[in-house]
Amino acid sequence: MQPFDSYADLLTCIQDNGHTPQILGRAPDGQPIVAVKSGGDKTPAIFISAGSHATEQAGVSAACALIDEIETEHQLYTIPSRDPIGMNGLAYALGLSLDEAPNLGGLDDVAPLLRKRGEVLYEEGDTVVALIGEYGYATSNLYNHPVGDWIEALKGRRLYFAASNPGVERAYTLIIDPAGEVLHLNRFHDTPWAPVESRCTRDLMAAIQPGLTLDLHEHGGDFFWFSARHQRTPSDQEREERMADAMIAAVAASGAALPPADYLPGSFFTRGLHGVFWLNAAQRGEGLNLADFAAHTYGPAFTIETGMALSFADRVHASKLAAKKAVEVFAERHAGCPSATP
Numbered sequence: 267m268q269p270f271d272s273y274a275d276l277l278t279c280i281q282d283n284g285h286t287p288q289i290l291g292r293a294p295d296g297q298p299i300v301a302v303k304s305g306g307d308k309t310p311a312i313f314i315s316a317g318s319h320a321t322e323q324a325g326v327s328a329a330c331a332l333i334d335e336i337e338t339e340h341q342l343y344t345i346p347s348r349d350p351i352g353m354n355g356l357a358y359a360l361g362l363s364l365d366e367a368p369n370l371g372g373l374d375d376v377a378p379l380l381r382k383r384g385e386v387l388y389e390e391g392d393t394v395v396a397l398i399g400e401y402g403y404a405t406s407n408l409y410n411h412p413v414g415d416w417i418e419a420l421k422g423r424r425l426y427f428a429a430s431n432p433g434v435e436r437a438y439t440l441i442i443d444p445a446g447e448v449l450h451l452n453r454f455h456d457t458p459w460a461p462v463e464s465r466c467t468r469d470l471m472a473a474i475q476p477g478l479t480l481d482l483h484e485h486g487g488d489f490f491w492f493s494a495r496h497q498r499t500p501s502d503q504e505r506e507e508r509m510a511d512a513m514i515a516a517v518a519a520s521g522a523a524l525p526p527a528d529y530l531p532g533s534f535f536t537r538g539l540h541g542v543f544w545l546n547a548a549q550r551g552e553g554l555n556l557a558d559f560a561a562h563t564y565g566p567a568f569t570i571e572t573g574m575a576l577s578f579a580d581r582v583h584a585s586k587l588a589a590k591k592a593v594e595v596f597a598e599r600h601a602g603c604p605s606a607t608p
C-alpha cells in the first residue's frame with residue numbers, strides 16, 4: 267500500500283469509487299476542498315477528517331478507504347485531505363510563487379533556492395525563512411520557534427516547509443495569524459479570522475451537526491495512541507469513555523505497538539487507559555483544533571495518531587481499526603433510536 271502521490275490522485279480515486287464529492291471551498295491555488303457523503307441517512311452524522319498536516323498521509327489514505335469500508339446506517343461525511351496544497355509537496359507550493367515548480371532533489375536544495383529566489387527574512391544556523399510572492403517558505407518548522415520582528419512580513423500569510431519525514435514530497439502548511447502567532451491548519455476552528463481550509467471544515471460541521479468526529483493524524487514515533495476530549499454532558503462523557511476503551515482495546519488486540527508507560531504527548535494531556543490521552547485545550551492555548559471544537563460544540567470526538575516510523579500499511583490499518591470501532595460503539599448507542607433532528 268502506497269500513499270497518494272498528489273491531491274489529484276486522491277480525487278480520482280474518490281471518483282473511481284463512484285462518489286461525487288461536494289466542494290466546500292477552494293484552497294488558495296484553486297484546488298477544491300471536498301467532502302464525500304457515504305453511509306446511510308440516519309442522524310446524528312459521523313464526521314471523519316484527515317490531512318490537516320500534509321506530512322501525515324496514513325490518515326489521508328485511511329480516511330479515503332473508510333468512505334467505503336465503514337458500514338453504518340448513519341450519515342458519514344469525510345474530508346479526506348484538509349490541505350490540498352501541502353499534499354502536493356514543497357516544489358508544488360513553491361511553484362505557486364515562482365514561474366513553475368522547481369526541481370527539488372531533497373531538503374538540501376531548499377535553502378539555496380530560498381536565498382536565490384526569495385527575500386530572506388530570517389537566517390540563523392540551518393534555518394532560512396524567505397518571502398516569495400504571497401507566501402513564506404522555510405527550511406524547517408517554525409511552530410514553537412522563537413520569532414522576531416521579521417514575522418511582521420508574514421502576518422496573515424501561509425508559510426510552507428518540508429519535514430525530514432517524509433521530505434520534500436509533502437509541504438507542511440503553517441499559518442501566521444494576524445497577530446503574528448505561528449499556527450497550522452488544525453487550528454482556527456473557533457476564531458473569526460481563519461484560513462479557508464478551517465472555515466470549510468467548520469461550515470460542514472455546522473451543516474451536519476456531527477455526533478461523532480474523528481480526525482486522523484500521525485506523530486513521529488513508532489506506536490499508536492489517540493486523544494479523547496472531555497465532554498459537555500455526563501452522558502456524552504460516558505460515551506466518550508466507552509468509545510475510548512473499545513478503540514484502544516481493538517488496536518491493542520491487533521498487535522499494534524502502544525506508547526511506553528511513561529509517555530505523555532504534551533504537558534496539556536492527562537493519561538487515560540494505556541494509549542489514551544485526554545487533551546485539555548484550555549491548558550494548551552492556540553484556540554481549538556478540530557476535535558476540541560467538535561467536543562466543545564457537537565459531542566464525542568477523537569484525534570487518532572499513528573506512528574510515522576511504522577510501515578505505511580500498518581499505520582493505515584491501525585487508523586481504520588480505531589475509527590471503525592468508534593463508529594461501532596457510536597451506532598450501538600443509537601440503535602433503535604429514530605433519527606435525531608440535526
Ligand SMILES: [Zn+2]
Pocket residue numbers: 319322483484
Ligand atoms: Zn497532525
